[in-house]
Amino acid sequence: MSETLSVAAPDGSISEAVVYADFASLIAGAADTIAAAAAEAIAARGRFTIALSGGNTPRPVYQRLASATIDWPHVHVFFGDERCVSPRDARSNYHMAKVALLDRVPVPSEHVYRLRGEDPPEAAADAYAAELRRALGEDGRLDLVLLGLGHDAHTASLFPGLAAATETRRTVMASYVEFVGMWRLSLTPAAINAARRVLFVVTGEDKAEILRRVLKGPREPVVLPAQAIHPKERPATWLLDRQAAAKLK
Numbered sequence: 717m718s719e720t721l722s723v724a725a726p727d728g729s730i731s732e733a734v735v736y737a738d739f740a741s742l743i744a745g746a747a748d749t750i751a752a753a754a755a756e757a758i759a760a761r762g763r764f765t766i767a768l769s770g771g772n773t774p775r776p777v778y779q780r781l782a783s784a785t786i787d788w789p790h791v792h793v794f795f796g797d798e799r800c801v802s803p804r805d806a807r808s809n810y811h812m813a814k815v816a817l818l819d820r821v822p823v824p825s826e827h828v829y830r831l832r833g834e835d836p837p838e839a840a841a842d843a844y845a846a847e848l849r850r851a852l853g854e855d856g857r858l859d860l861v862l863l864g865l866g867h868d869a870h871t872a873s874l875f876p877g878l879a880a881a882t883e884t885r886r887t888v889m890a891s892y893v894e895f896v897g898m899w900r901l902s903l904t905p906a907a908i909n910a911a912r913r914v915l916f917v918v919t920g921e922d923k924a925e926i927l928r929r930v931l932k933g934p935r936e937p938v939v940l941p942a943q944a945i946h947p948k949e950r951p952a953t954w955l956l957d958r959q960a961a962a963k964l965k
């Protein structure tokens with residue numbers, strides 16, 4: 717059903733890519749991987765902390781997770797990024813996750829920590845950094861961060877050229893993103909790289925070339941922010957369909 721590849725970059729760093737035959741098996745594989753990570757974290761530490769992503773790719777993953785066997789009362793849901801809009805706006809990542817998943821599973825509402833896109837951006841970023849510290853405690857590490865990849869190699873809301881894309885100290889930042897004409901809130905590489913597990917989900921042949929540059933090209937994280945993601949504990953796992961993986965071999 718899937719093939720695991722080790723992809724070497726010019727600097728010798730290795731990424732793990734799991735390639736599924738088609739979109740449907742990628743979505744099922746992503747949901748299974750998240751459910752297994754939840755079971756493992758709950759068995760080891762009594763809870764599972766996950767940061768969700770936005771965009772189109774995760775929606776079917778969330779819909780599938782809604783019927784997975786997961787111990788939802790022990791799950792704590794965070795967000796990797798948010799658009800600065802109201803939580804009722806169709807562009808809100810929280811809104812998307814709520815409709816596709818959160819409204820359909822018994823996750824306690826006090827376990828859902830959303831980025832407040834309706835507040836002044838800088839204040840919302842600082843408030844979320846404080847909330848992460850409170851909720852995650854001493855080690856401040858999320859169990860899993862789910863990410864996508866944009867056509868310009870952005871991930872979360874870490875867009876090319878933004879200071880946030882290479883931030884190593886602050887965990888949450890607000891940035892005005894010229895390219896999309898709006899403010900965004902995002903976890904920074906400091907927060908993402910501290911996570912126990914990072915999972916990218918990427919689909920489609922229109923992502924094949926940018927994915928090749930991110931995983932096999934020279935390191936230039938300011939231009940290719942997804943390259944700033946190199947978790948300390950274990951390399952990120954890239955879940956791909958065959959189309960997205962077309963240029964990796």
Ligand SMILES: O=C(O)[C@H](O)[C@@H](O)[C@H](O)[C@H](O)COP(=O)(O)O
Nearest residue numbers: 770771772773864865866871872
């Ligand atoms: O809020 C968002 O838009 C994101 O979190 C963003 O980083 C997304 O993951 C990529 O843009 C890929 O999006 P697609 O899955 O729609 O291609």
